[in-house]
Amino acid sequence: MRNVVLSIRRQLPLVLLGAGIAVSTLPNLAFSAGGEGGSNSIPTCTKGKVYDTRSKKCVSKNSSAVPDKDRTEYAYALTQAGRYEEALEVLDTLKNPNTKEAWNYRGYATRKLGRTDEGISYYKKSVAIDPKYAMVREYLGEAYVIKGQIDLAKKQLMVIKSICGTTCEEYEDLHEAIENPSNI
Structure with a gap:
C-alpha cells in the first residue's frame, strides 16, 4: 500500500x-x-x-x-x-x-x-496490546536491524510470517531491511 x-x-x-x-x-x-x-x-x-x-x-x-x-x-x-x-x-x-x-x-x-531504544519501548507497548499486529512487528524488526540485532529482527520476521505469510507488505519490507540495512 x-x-x-x-x-x-x-x-x-x-x-x-x-x-x-x-x-x-x-x-x-x-x-x-x-x-x-x-x-x-x-x-x-x-x-x-x-x-x-x-x-x-x-x-x-x-x-x-x-x-x-x-x-x-x-x-x-x-x-x-x-x-x-x-x-x-x-x-x-x-x-x-x-x-x-x-x-x-x-x-x-x-x-x-x-x-531507537525509546522507539522499541513504544513498539513493545503496541505488541502487548495486539501481538498479531503485523505493522508493529515490521517496525520493531527494523529497529532491531538498526541496532545490529539481526537475530531479533529475524524473530519478528517469523512472527509476521505466522500472521500474514511471506507475501504481505510487512514481511516483504522487513525481509528487505534485513537484507539491505542501509535502506532503512
Missing part, C-alpha cells in the same frame, strides 16, 4: 495538469496512507493543524471535535511525510493514547528521530 501511495503522490501533479488543473493553485496538502492496511488517503496540513475527516478540513490540533482515530491516522500521515516531531505532538493530544496504532506510530516517529 505504501508503494502505491507513493506512486500516486508522484503521478498526481501530472494527472492534474493533464486535466487542466493548475497544480500551483492546490492547497499545500500531501497525501499519505492512513491506518493499518488502510486504503484511506488523508492529506497533511500545515503545522499546528490536523485533518478532520468529517469536515474534510484542516483544523487546529487542539480542536475537541477531531476524534482520536482521525488524530492517530493523521499522525501516521505525518510520519510518512517525514514530519516526526509534529506526529509526536499530535499523538500527545490523544484522549486515549493506549492503542496499538498510537504506540506503533509513536515508536516509528521516535525511531526516525534517532531515538
Whole structure:
C-alpha cells in the first residue's frame, strides 16, 4: 500500500495538469496512507493543524471535535511525510493514547528521530496490546536491524510470517531491511 501511495503522490501533479488543473493553485496538502492496511488517503496540513475527516478540513490540533482515530491516522500521515516531531505532538493530544496504532506510530516517529531504544519501548507497548499486529512487528524488526540485532529482527520476521505469510507488505519490507540495512 505504501508503494502505491507513493506512486500516486508522484503521478498526481501530472494527472492534474493533464486535466487542466493548475497544480500551483492546490492547497499545500500531501497525501499519505492512513491506518493499518488502510486504503484511506488523508492529506497533511500545515503545522499546528490536523485533518478532520468529517469536515474534510484542516483544523487546529487542539480542536475537541477531531476524534482520536482521525488524530492517530493523521499522525501516521505525518510520519510518512517525514514530519516526526509534529506526529509526536499530535499523538500527545490523544484522549486515549493506549492503542496499538498510537504506540506503533509513536515508536516509528521516535525511531526516525534517532531515538531507537525509546522507539522499541513504544513498539513493545503496541505488541502487548495486539501481538498479531503485523505493522508493529515490521517496525520493531527494523529497529532491531538498526541496532545490529539481526537475530531479533529475524524473530519478528517469523512472527509476521505466522500472521500474514511471506507475501504481505510487512514481511516483504522487513525481509528487505534485513537484507539491505542501509535502506532503512
